[in-house]
Amino acid sequence: MNPPALEARQLTKYFDDPVRVQVLHGLTFALGRGEFAAVVGKSGCGKSTLLYLLSTMDTVYEGDLLIDGVLMRGKKEAELARVRNEQIGFVFQFHYLLNEFSVLRNVMLPGEKLGKFSRQEIEHRAYEKLKILGIESEALKLPNQLSGGQKQRVAIARALINDPLIIMGDEPTGNLDKKNGEIVFDIFKQLAETYHQALLIVTHDPEFAAKTHRIIEMEDGRIVNGAATGPGQPQ
Numbered sequence: 001m002n003p004p005a006l007e008a009r010q011l012t013k014y015f016d017d018p019v020r021v022q023v024l025h026g027l028t029f030a031l032g033r034g035e036f037a038a039v040v041g042k043s044g045c046g047k048s049t050l051l052y053l054l055s056t057m058d059t060v061y062e063g064d065l066l067i068d069g070v071l072m073r074g075k076k077e078a079e080l081a082r083v084r085n086e087q088i089g090f091v092f093q094f095h096y097l098l099n100e101f102s103v104l105r106n107v108m109l110p111g112e113k114l115g116k117f118s119r120q121e122i123e124h125r126a127y128e129k130l131k132i133l134g135i136e137s138e139a140l141k142l143p144n145q146l147s148g149g150q151k152q153r154v155a156i157a158r159a160l161i162n163d164p165l166i167i168m169g170d171e172p173t174g175n176l177d178k179k180n181g182e183i184v185f186d187i188f189k190q191l192a193e194t195y196h197q198a199l200l201i202v203t204h205d206p207e208f209a210a211k212t213h214r215i216i217e218m219e220d221g222r223i224v225n226g227a228a229t230g231p232g233q234p235q
């Protein structure tokens with residue numbers, strides 16, 4: 001059996017700014033392949049801090065993090081950068097697309113950075129991703145010629161270019177209207193159910209959270225609900 005896409009074991013985080021404050025209190029949970037989980041909780045409960053740790057961007061923590069069964073502790077920054085680029089796709093509330101490049105090139109950039117495929121192959125993959133997101137006709141436009149919903153779909157295509165095992169989002173629908181939020185939700189669901197990617201999405205939208213496979217509820221730096229993967233959850 002495959003290991004979980006993501007596993008946190010007693011993840012603990014302190015900030016020392018200006019005094020020592022514990023922000024995460026020994027979080028233990030796993031996220032399987034094909035699972036679509038929402039992380040919810042009040043402002044300040046530690047959701048973004050958790051995402052930072054899980055995405056390997058913050059390496060100062062206690063406890064352990066495993067990605068696809070591999071322990072992240074002790075890895076050098078260059079190795080972590082490779083893990084991030086290859087295994088994790090990130091979608092933020094704001095799209096951070098580069099306006100001087102076409103939509104297609106924006107999607108291709110993380111593929112070029114990975115350096116695993118030829119430029120032609122990356123371009124082919126970028127078109128494929130834009131197609132999944134229903135915006136291949138916009139490929140040669142500049143990001144600022146698109147609507148907000150379309151831009152967010154480009155950002156998702158960019159997160160998918162290297163076929164990551166895990167997709168993380170910090171309020172990826174926070175900036176969208178209801179209709180576009182639903183489109184993005186359906187895309188995430190398809191990624192989990194058709195492509196067996198693991199999705200961990202921070203959201204303040206209860207309707208969005210209620211439609212995912214699993215809600216991980218946080219309170220004051222602890223998981224108070226949804227830490228355990230239920231029986232029958234896709235792996």
Ligand SMILES: Nc1ncnc2c1ncn2[C@@H]1O[C@H](COP(=O)(O)OP(=O)(O)OP(=O)(O)O)[C@@H](O)[C@H]1O
Nearest residue numbers: 015016017023041042043044045046047048049050
């Ligand atoms: N760099 C930092 N230094 C000190 N404290 C921090 C730092 N970053 C976050 N915190 C604190 O850690 C706690 C958790 O913050 P975090 O941003 O993870 O919460 P959140 O649940 O994502 O909130 P929101 O929903 O408002 O985005 C908060 O009390 C915050 O003030």
